[in-house]
Amino acid sequence: MAASVLREDSNGSPRTLRLLASLVEAESRRFATAASEPAENDPVRAFRGGATPSVPIGEFLERLQRCFRLFDGSVYVYAGAYLTRFMRSPPACDAGIVLEPTTAHRLVSVAVLLGAKFISPRHYERRVETFEICSDRSIRASEMCPLEKLVLRAVDYRLFISVDEFQWFFRILERGPPAPESCGSRKRKAEAAAGGEEESRSVRACRPPVVGS
Numbered sequence: 001m002a003a004s005v006l007r008e009d010s011n012g013s014p015r016t017l018r019l020l021a022s023l024v025e026a027e028s029r030r031f032a033t034a035a036s037e038p039a040e041n042d043p044v045r046a047f048r049g050g051a052t053p054s055v056p057i058g059e060f061l062e063r064l065q066r067c068f069r070l071f072d073g074s075v076y077v078y079a080g081a082y083l084t085r086f087m088r089s090p091p092a093c094d095a096g097i098v099l100e101p102t103t104a105h106r107l108v109s110v111a112v113l114l115g116a117k118f119i120s121p122r123h124y125e126r127r128v129e130t131f132e133i134c135s136d137r138s139i140r141a142s143e144m145c146p147l148e149k150l151v152l153r154a155v156d157y158r159l160f161i162s163v164d165e166f167q168w169f170f171r172i173l174e175r176g177p178p179a180p181e182s183c184g185s186r187k188r189k190a191e192a193a194a195g196g197e198e199e200s201r202s203v204r205a206c207r208p209p210v211v212g213s
Helices: 002-006 014-029 032-036 042-048 055-068 073-087 090-095 102-117 128-132 141-154 164-175 183-193 201-204
Strands: none
Touching: 002 014, 002 042, 002 073, 002 102, 014 032, 014 073, 014 102, 014 164, 042 102, 042 141, 055 102, 073 141, 073 164, 090 141, 102 141, 128 164
16 A cells, blocks of 8 residues: 555656546536636635636646655645545535635645645645745635635544545545546436436535545
């Protein structure tokens, strides 16, 4: 397990960086329509911020990796687990926060920052400016501390990840996002749900994300 987590890809980045990026990008596409909906509360507005970075999630994480030069593969496993824990928390569900194009970069940024701090806290206290640089200044350094506090409070400051939970999430990363549904599959699901009661928006918002399924 340790060798798999720490293995690097052909670019010299941890394999888990690209695995996490693939899951986040898939989830962001799944909830893409949420980006056009107005922010209804302060937590959603905070994670949308003033501007949405145009750099893709995968490239954004690679920029962070090059700037920090200290992340090993386990950081991205921790980040994914923290992101899942936050998205499933009652505060995030109640606020209707979903991983979509306008929130993805800030959600991932905080998760990566927490993962890095938990593993090697002495290295990351002074580096929030890096998130601003790597997002082409769409994410302001001044946003990171309030967002970090919001996530920490939502998860009740529970940052410990057990060995079992670490291995569980690493297997999720390796499995990757589910394959896109075919048109026929979507049609069958639509027909099956045609007579059912429509889900409320709050229930849809609380549906566990792909990154933690």
